[in-house]
Amino acid sequence: MTDAVAEDLHRLVTESDAIAAQSHAIVVEHLEKHYGDYHALRDINLNIPSGSLTALLGPSGSGKSTLLRAIAGLEVPDGGTVRIGDEDVTYVPPQKREIGFVFQHYAAFKHLTVRDNVGFGPSIRKQPKAEIAKRVDELLEIVGLDGYQDRYPSQLSGGQRQRMALARALAVHPKVLLLDEPFGALDAKVREDLRGWLRQLQSETGVTTVLVTHDQEEALDVADHIAVLNEGAIEQWGSPREVYETPANDFVMSFLGPTAVLRGALVRPHDLVLSHEHIDGAVSTVVERVVHLGFEVRVELRDEQGEQLSAQTTRGEAARLDLAVGQRIFVRPGQPDAAPAPTTA
Amino acid sequence: MGRTAAGGIGPIGLGVAVLWLSVIVLLPLAAITVRSFDDGLGGFIDAIDAPAARAALTVTVGVSLIVTLINVVMGTLIAWVLVRDDFRGKGFVNALIDLPFALPTIVASIVLLSLYGPQSPFNIELNATRPALVIALLFVTLPFVVRAVQPVLIELDKEVEEAAASLGASNLTTFRRIILPTLAPAILSGAGLAFTRAIGEYGSVVLIGGGIPRETEVASQYIQKQIEIDRFVNAAAVSVTLLLIAFVVLLVLRLIGGRAARREERAG
Numbered sequence: 001m002t003d004a005v006a007e008d009l010h011r012l013v014t015e016s017d018a019i020a021a022q023s024h025a026i027v028v029e030h031l032e033k034h035y036g037d038y039h040a041l042r043d044i045n046l047n048i049p050s051g052s053l054t055a056l057l058g059p060s061g062s063g064k065s066t067l068l069r070a071i072a073g074l075e076v077p078d079g080g081t082v083r084i085g086d087e088d089v090t091y092v093p094p095q096k097r098e099i100g101f102v103f104q105h106y107a108a109f110k111h112l113t114v115r116d117n118v119g120f121g122p123s124i125r126k127q128p129k130a131e132i133a134k135r136v137d138e139l140l141e142i143v144g145l146d147g148y149q150d151r152y153p154s155q156l157s158g159g160q161r162q163r164m165a166l167a168r169a170l171a172v173h174p175k176v177l178l179l180d181e182p183f184g185a186l187d188a189k190v191r192e193d194l195r196g197w198l199r200q201l202q203s204e205t206g207v208t209t210v211l212v213t214h215d216q217e218e219a220l221d222v223a224d225h226i227a228v229l230n231e232g233a234i235e236q237w238g239s240p241r242e243v244y245e246t247p248a249n250d251f252v253m254s255f256l257g258p259t260a261v262l263r264g265a266l267v268r269p270h271d272l273v274l275s276h277e278h279i280d281g282a283v284s285t286v287v288e289r290v291v292h293l294g295f296e297v298r299v300e301l302r303d304e305q306g307e308q309l310s311a312q313t314t315r316g317e318a319a320r321l322d323l324a325v326g327q328r329i330f331v332r333p334g335q336p337d338a339a340p341a342p343t344t345a
Numbered sequence: 346m347g348r349t350a351a352g353g354i355g356p357i358g359l360g361v362a363v364l365w366l367s368v369i370v371l372l373p374l375a376a377i378t379v380r381s382f383d384d385g386l387g388g389f390i391d392a393i394d395a396p397a398a399r400a401a402l403t404v405t406v407g408v409s410l411i412v413t414l415i416n417v418v419m420g421t422l423i424a425w426v427l428v429r430d431d432f433r434g435k436g437f438v439n440a441l442i443d444l445p446f447a448l449p450t451i452v453a454s455i456v457l458l459s460l461y462g463p464q465s466p467f468n469i470e471l472n473a474t475r476p477a478l479v480i481a482l483l484f485v486t487l488p489f490v491v492r493a494v495q496p497v498l499i500e501l502d503k504e505v506e507e508a509a510a511s512l513g514a515s516n517l518t519t520f521r522r523i524i525l526p527t528l529a530p531a532i533l534s535g536a537g538l539a540f541t542r543a544i545g546e547y548g549s550v551v552l553i554g555g556g557i558p559r560e561t562e563v564a565s566q567y568i569q570k571q572i573e574i575d576r577f578v579n580a581a582a583v584s585v586t587l588l589l590i591a592f593v594v595l596l597v598l599r600l601i602g603g604r605a606a607r608r609e610e611r612a613g
Contacts, residue, residue, distance in 0.1 A: 121512035
């Protein structure tokens with residue numbers, strides 16, 4: 001996103017009262033959900049600070065969407081509580097929760113124009129027509145769809161439809177904004193643009209936002225906090241840096257980024273140091289392939305037990321080591337700049 | 346349909362289709378139209394202006410309209426239950442829907458006569474009344490709206506309803522403002538088929554209806570009678586009138602339904 005766009009967004013959000021500055025924390029306690037024999041949510045406890053952007057990250061079937069839908073009221077839990085702000089909403093229907101929900105596949109009202117889609121929520125609340133029209137125009141300007149008022153959803157691109165869906169969700173002054181894989185159906189470039197834009201919009205409006213994603217890069221990029229889910233339970237909760245750098249367990253470690261196995265332990269490929277000398281703790285390997293990915297170089301190795309692992313290094317480091325296929329090289333976990341003094345092999 | 350469309354079958358296919366339609370549909374329709382004007386325009390007007398003819402047409406159209414309206418409501422409801430609800434024997438009920446349509450209509454008439462006739466087991470005697478016509482026509486036109494709405498309902502995105510709910514819409518509001526407009530083209534198309542089938546129906550009403558002139562005599566019965574007394578022009582004129590009504594109704598519904606459907610079909 002360019003600075004000009006960001007400034008524009010700032011101006012629009014500050015000038016307009018289309019998005020009320022209200023923030024509500026979400027507190028989930030001991031949440032349980034079963035579908036028949038399938039245990040979808042296992043004792044979920046989550047405290048989402050007001051005004052934050054939280055990502056629920058996990059593979060498919062991890063329960064992340066079910067959790068979001070329980071917060072929205074689209075699923076009724078078997079046990080536990082959901083609170084939005086000061087209110088226990090566990091058994092409150094979605095209509096009365098004052099939430100904004102955005103779906104992966106837009107869920108556009110196809111028979112209505114963009115204007116009527118965005119104005120749907122306010123019109124149900126029987127707000128005066130002129131007021132609705134004004135708010136719709138403001139919101140469409142904020143989401144960058146000004147001038148598209150009279151189009152139908154089918155005349156919009158995927159990215160535009162999702163912007164419209166966001167405007168529609170924001171139109172009802174939601175206490176919290178819930179997004180279920182909102183960029184999942186978009187292509188990479190649009191996804192990245194929208195991601196940055198959402199981040200900006202969220203910090204401008206300060207509305208508590210929860211985003212479900214299976215894309216760890218997206219979660220790391222956009223969120224203040226990440227809850228990593230697996231098999232219906234939360235494996236770890238923390239800032240992007242915490243979950244990436246100090247993962248609670250092997251699952252979190254491997255889900256948040258590439259890993260290599262060194263002496264039975266998981267390490268990040270970029271935390272592997274290669275050297276020609278044998279250093280204590282180093283493993284002897286043979287170079288199988290050297291892949292140049294721009295600045296990074298991925299080195300595929302095979303250790304003496306025949307296990308494959310890959311290390312990630314920089315272009316400069318690769319050149320210094322003069323890596324060649326078939327070459328013997330020693331691998332150890334650590335930082336290259338903090339290399340201990342070599343010992344005799 | 347044309348040669349320019351991708352996957353078109355070319356001029357020979359088009360020729361065969363047009364020829365077939367001409368022989369099977371257009372030729373008989375043209376013949377009966379010509380026949381109805383055997384005594385000139387005056388003869389045509391006299392034929393349909395005869396009190397018995399007018400009464401038969403009025404009864405037919407009136408009863409068919411009621412039947413169509415009931416079908417729109419009940420057909421949509423049945424389709425809804427079949428698509429959205431899970432219950433034992435759903436497959437059986439689903440198969441049952443087509444039965445009235447598949448059954449020889451005279452059988453339907455006999456069944457209804459034994460239920461609502463002089464020997465009614467429930468002591469409900471509707472024999473030779475207009476309600477009997479409505480029941481008979483409801484029976485034979487049941488599948489049209491159900492079968493038109495069902496596939497659209499299956500395709501309906503559940504998330505759209507959830508989105509409406511999250512925006513504060515009650516179930517009724519969601520149905521009225523989101524679901525119904527989406528179903529409208531299908532409902533209209535089913536209604537058109539039900540209506541046109543109803544105005545031409547003969548077999549199912551012939552026994553239970555009683556055919557009392559100016560009371561329960563429908564157009565098809567009137568036509569039959571005119572043929573029996575060798576008044577071909579009268580029969581042809583009423584037939585052409587039915588044809589016109591059917592044509593206009595289908596055309597109007599198609600225009601209304603098409604407008605709604607076009608917005609949807611633009612979807613990429």
